[in-house]
Amino acid sequence: PSPPPRARRFPILLNRWLDAHPQALASRARDLETWIRRNLSGPTMDRVEVALHLGSLLGLDDLVIEHFSLQAYKLFNAGRFDLINRITGKYLAQDRPLPHYFYVIAARTMARQDRFDEAIAVVERGKAIYEERDHAEVECGELAFVAGNVFRFMNRTNEAMTELFLAREFFQVARDQRRLATADCSLGNLYFGRGSPREARRHYLSALGVMKSLGERDGQASLLGNLGLVEYDCGRFRRAALFLGQAVSLHKSLKNTWNQAIAQLSLSKVYLKMGQFSKAIRVLKECHQHKVQQRHESGVLEAAALLAWVCELLGNPAAAKAWWDQIPDLAGRTLEPRAVFVINGVRAMTALFKGEFAEAEKRYAAMLASSRKGNGSDIEGGDCLHGIGVSQALRGDPRAADTLLEAERQFAPFPQRSQTSQIRLFGALFFPDRFPHVQIDEQVRIFLDSQAYEPFWALFAGHLQRRGTPGCLQFLEYHLRKTPSTMLQGMLARQRALAGVIQHVEARRLRAAEFYLCLENGLTRPIHVDDYQAWRGKYPRQHLVFDGPSGILAWHDHTAYLRPGSIPHGVVTQLLIAFPHPVDVDALYHAVWKTPFDPETDTGAFKSSLQRLQKILRSVTPTAKIRRKKTKSKFGGIALLLSCHWEAIL
Structure with missing residues (x-):
């Protein structure tokens, strides 16, 4: 027999049954009202969820609206999107005054479910009401704040920045330090997405100082995660893992599964960047489980793609295919642009890793066209050009040097990023006359100091051996130590010349050991x-x-x-x-x-x-x-x- 459903799924099943059998409530209306009033502020979200839904079915509208406003953020952080959609959908359809929380939470929930246009429409309804009221700075600020974040998810950065600075001004007028800190946090997110980590760090640190002074653990957890992302962008991966690990632990203790999953997704990418594949798999599987429960399609598909990538790296093609099979055709789906970029990027990297260079170039070129069409950042464009240039070089395409130089120019404002060192190192190895400004051993030092791992090192191992500088040999020895045996076996099967490189490195090590x-x-x-x-x-x-x-x-x-x-x-x-x-x-x-x-x-x-x-x-x-x-x-x-x-x- 199948196991009974988990307890926390019970409210959803009950609520749906009651929708189909409204007559079941009529005979016990008085007793139910007593129970509802007692549990609207109950100790668990399960009881609150049932009480709110029963109250809305019994017509206790004023009571439901009052308590929903008090519990809205807790319900959202607990991922109770089914209930939020029911409550907000019912009362937004009526012509009655509503607290601004209804518009805010409804829009945030829609955005988390990738219903961006609906979210913006709800926010505009709220703005039209509250901008006409006096002394409504906090309400207007929160509506502008959620609008800015929705625009950020949609990659409409100019509109997002306008709304977020507007929200910041409203909160300053209201002298609301906590909300001012949240606006700084979102501005940091926006600058971070545009490839400006210094500006992002400034806003994050400002917000973190306020959150610590107020004892806001939720805010501290989110900001620790954001600072981890900044450190990741700056090539300081150990610090990134530290901050993100703290964020995951704090979100977990607060039972904020939504933000916990976001931090876990970022932490898994840090582990992948450092070649710590076992840790990455563990974190990604837990993240994927949370995203499935939250019905967040963008997160589910992004985590599945990264799990497929790890399986490909470790030489488990059957497991990789199982994860890829869970990802449908992305055409026609309204997903977060960032998630689409990651999924397509993983497909391109997989082709490159397998030695399918023409296919990899084709996928990177499609990503570049899409990024430019959607006003993507220089980082996105540089990533795509990097992939195209590497694919062209490995195919012997004469355009490769120019493509890599263009990728380097895209990353020039971001010298701290590990991609900058990767582009320069690869370019100097394959086209030394076009990259005379690059000192190979210096780029190797920068890359290895960050404890990064290059999963494609086998593709240019022969060039490293032939160059033979101390840095090149150190790069090879480092990656031989960090490469799992199953991954190395796959590399040897695809790159026949790699065996000779490994023998050379091992012979050198043995001579040194005499x-x-x-x-x-x-x-x-x-x-x-x-x-x-x-x-x-x-x-x-x-x-x-x-x-x-x-x-x-x-x-x-x-x-x-x-x-x-x-x-x-x-x-x-x-x-x-x-x-x-x-x-x-x-x-x-x-x-x-x-x-x-x-x-x-x-x-x-x-x-x-x-x-x-x-x-x-x-x-x-x-x-x-x-x-x-x-x-x-x-x-x-x-x-x-x-x-x-x-x-x-x-």
């Missing part, structure tokens, strides 16, 4: 791998010994294991090389964590790692200690203090 570095009380000498094996067979346990390749730290009868490649292992290695001098905190972090030190987000992880390492050292010998030291760095330095004879192989 000799180790031996340190003894600060003196250094090389040691051959054969001599290392002999040394390893009989540790001088009267000394403090660190066997770096094996990860063993030993002193007399005490031993600890530091996994090679782990954070504690890396910290000990750097401190022993510098002994007895301190290492700058930022330099140590960059060397071990492989990313620049950010005091706002990395201090906690850095301190906890040092504390863990200090505990390990104490378990082996009391003669080894970690201490803070003053250095030229504003963050100070870290030094290893050893009061015994020591020896290390690194």
